[in-house]
Amino acid sequence: MPDMQNEIYGHCTVCGLRLSERLTYRGRNYCRRHLETFSDDVDPLWQTSLFILGLLLAVIVALAIAGQFFGAEVTGAPRIILGVAISVLPALLWLFFLTRLAALREVELSPLLPTMFVLAALIAAAIARPLLFEIIDLDGWLAQATASSRLSANILLGGSIHAFLLYAMVRYTVWQTPSFEHRADGVLYGLVTSWGYAATYNTLFVFDYGGVSLVNGSYRILTQTFAFLVTGLVLGYFLGRNRFEDMPFYFMSAGVALAGFLNGFLFYAGTELNNIAVNLTSDGFSPWPGLLFNLAFLVLTFAAVYGLLRRHNKLTKLHLESISA
Numbered sequence: 001m002p003d004m005q006n007e008i009y010g011h012c013t014v015c016g017l018r019l020s021e022r023l024t025y026r027g028r029n030y031c032r033r034h035l036e037t038f039s040d041d042v043d044p045l046w047q048t049s050l051f052i053l054g055l056l057l058a059v060i061v062a063l064a065i066a067g068q069f070f071g072a073e074v075t076g077a078p079r080i081i082l083g084v085a086i087s088v089l090p091a092l093l094w095l096f097f098l099t100r101l102a103a104l105r106e107v108e109l110s111p112l113l114p115t116m117f118v119l120a121a122l123i124a125a126a127i128a129r130p131l132l133f134e135i136i137d138l139d140g141w142l143a144q145a146t147a148s149s150r151l152s153a154n155i156l157l158g159g160s161i162h163a164f165l166l167y168a169m170v171r172y173t174v175w176q177t178p179s180f181e182h183r184a185d186g187v188l189y190g191l192v193t194s195w196g197y198a199a200t201y202n203t204l205f206v207f208d209y210g211g212v213s214l215v216n217g218s219y220r221i222l223t224q225t226f227a228f229l230v231t232g233l234v235l236g237y238f239l240g241r242n243r244f245e246d247m248p249f250y251f252m253s254a255g256v257a258l259a260g261f262l263n264g265f266l267f268y269a270g271t272e273l274n275n276i277a278v279n280l281t282s283d284g285f286s287p288w289p290g291l292l293f294n295l296a297f298l299v300l301t302f303a304a305v306y307g308l309l310r311r312h313n314k315l316t317k318l319h320l321e322s323i324s325a
């Protein structure tokens with residue numbers, strides 16, 4: 001009676017296969033293959049991300065040195081080229097090296113990564129930007145607001161909208177497909193969409209300002225990129241967990257709220273910290289504090305998400321060994 005069996009054992013959470021035996025993990029059904037593999041790590045993801053982080057550190061130092069030689073100001077077309085390069089190249093290099101490293105190690109990555117990258121880039125231009133700058137006029141708001149209202153506006157308007165769009169992009173496309181087959185794939189999709197989204201968002205920012213200055217402008221772009229990557233890491237963690245086990249009903253909403261809060265907070269900190277007190281009576285500007293703060297926050301978030309996922313994966317493997325033994 002095959003029909004009755006289907007009723008009893010259900011379908012695999014990952015691939016949707018009809019199950020002929022009962023295999024579950026925390027309220028979800030799995031086929032044998034996916035029960036054993038969903039807790040596998042995706043090593044090239046972490047290695048490539050660390051490599052690109054190191055590369056960005058080198059770029060930060062190189063820009064500071066170049067600023068000493070050429071003066072802070074570049075003019076004309078190089079301003080635009082510099083801004084677009086800082087906005088787009090790190091994202092493309094991340095995707096390129098990730099794909100290459102996975103091919104070398106014979107790790108199978110989702111073929112949808114480039115598609116998600118492009119989708120995120122389009123959504124940043126077609127939805128996030130008109131919504132934030134034409135309908136809500138976030139910049140006009142921020143220009144007149146006090147520091148505490150700027151913090152709330154960054155979190156409640158900017159951060160929440162960015163986080164929700166990035167979440168929805170993954171949740172309503174790949175999240176429920178067989179292409180989302182590991183816990184770590186949450187971070188994979190969270191990061192690929194954040195990179196694509198940040199690349200467009202920052203490129204449009206560059207065009208708004210007619211390019212960027214060598215140090216201050218390019219550091220501003222990197223500061224914003226770091227805020228988006230933190231958002232992607234946090235969303236990725238929550239999406240990755242929620243995909244493979246039953247979590248409390250508020251779990252995912254809490255994740256989106258946290259990601260939105262951090263995005264807005266880092267956008268705020270990334271600019272406000274740069275207004276430094278020079279002495280008791282006058283204020284100055286330094287491009288460093290915001291950049292270093294957001295960079296440090298990104299490194300900590302990366303370490304935390306990596307550590308948590310490794311721990312969950314290890315516990316899952318131990319649990320599966322204990323029930324099969």
Ligand SMILES: [Zn+2]
Nearest residue numbers: 012015031034
């Ligand atoms: Zn399966």
